[in-house]
Amino acid sequence: MATYKGIKGVKVVTKTSDPTASEAAGTVWYNTPADALKYAIEGAGAWASGGNLNATRYAGAGLGTQTAALAVGGQAPGAPYPEDTNESYDGSTWTEVADLNTGRAFYGATSSAGTQTAGIVFGGTKDPWATYSADTELWNGASWTEVNDLNAAKGLKAGCGTSTAAIANGGEPLNATNELWDGTSWTEVNDLNASIMGHVNAGTSTAALQMGGTPGAQADCETWDGTCWSETADLNTGRYYLGGAGSSTAALAFAGAAPSATGATETWDGTSWTELADLSIARFGVCAAGASNTSALCAGGNTGPGAVTEEWNDPVYTIKTVTVS
Helix, strand or coil, X not given: CCCHHHHHCCCCEEECCCCCHHHHECCEEEECCCCEXXXXXXXXXXXXXXXXXXXXXXXXXXXXXXXEEEXXXXXXXXXXXXXXXXXXXXXXXXXXXXXXXXXXXXXXXXXXXXXXXXXXXXXXXXXXXXXXXXXXXXXXXCCEEEECCXXXXXXXXXXXXXXXXXXXXXXXXXXXXXXXXXXXXXXXXXXXXXXXXXXXXXECCCCEEEECCECCCCCCXXXXXXXXXXXXXXXXXXXXXXXXXXXXXXXXXXXXECCCEECCEEEECCCCEEEXXXXXXXXCCCEEECCCCCEEEEECCCCCCCCCEXXXXXXXXXXXXXXXX
């Protein structure tokens, strides 16, 4: 009969209490007070509840990380629709901070780039309602400053990068244009392969991933190498007004309209998409943040959830007891 020592080459360790699940993942131990043989496994990721936004809104922009994020602008449930509201997240609570100079909505799901203390937002729609914007604003951790505009006013754009090196692409009116921000001005560079709006980007100005979008509920994705866009593997669930996080080789896509609201969550490994656990509330037009596909933030959304925030953590570790039947 095989033994644990024979298989693993070590004895089962005796403990008086269980270690944390993440510390013990892949090991086996005997818990003496519980008189039980236990083990820890690495499971799939999951969404958990976070603190609610102070202002109900959707079609805003998010930037930063799960524990240090901003939710910027968006559309209010009633007139005047474009919001200038800006809120900061510390991992548990949202706090109102300095507003945008120009209230805007429909930036795309993540038409911003950077961290909680150095960011950029661009494009969108503003008052009078449904007027396209070319406005660009920089965030320094305390206030927003208007800087050079995009070359063309567009709503429903997407972008990624930092406050000194970002890209902005697609948008409404429907187009495939791609612009590069160098910290001072925008320059048109090589277009996307397909015209798209309501999509999302992840990554940097030299290595990016474009996900989803509309017309229709698109599953198409493209990668950017700093020079040109190339078509790559499709999402499992086509959608628009989605949220995204991560890099060009390790991304997360979540929420969206497909065409009805969805909570579908998928992870990208640089080659293909894998379906994961859904958001607890299906929604679209979310504020999304996160630097990886293992830690992300989803806040607000279409007027159903309004202010709800969820946090993605991957992986989730679980302690189990060996049973004999």
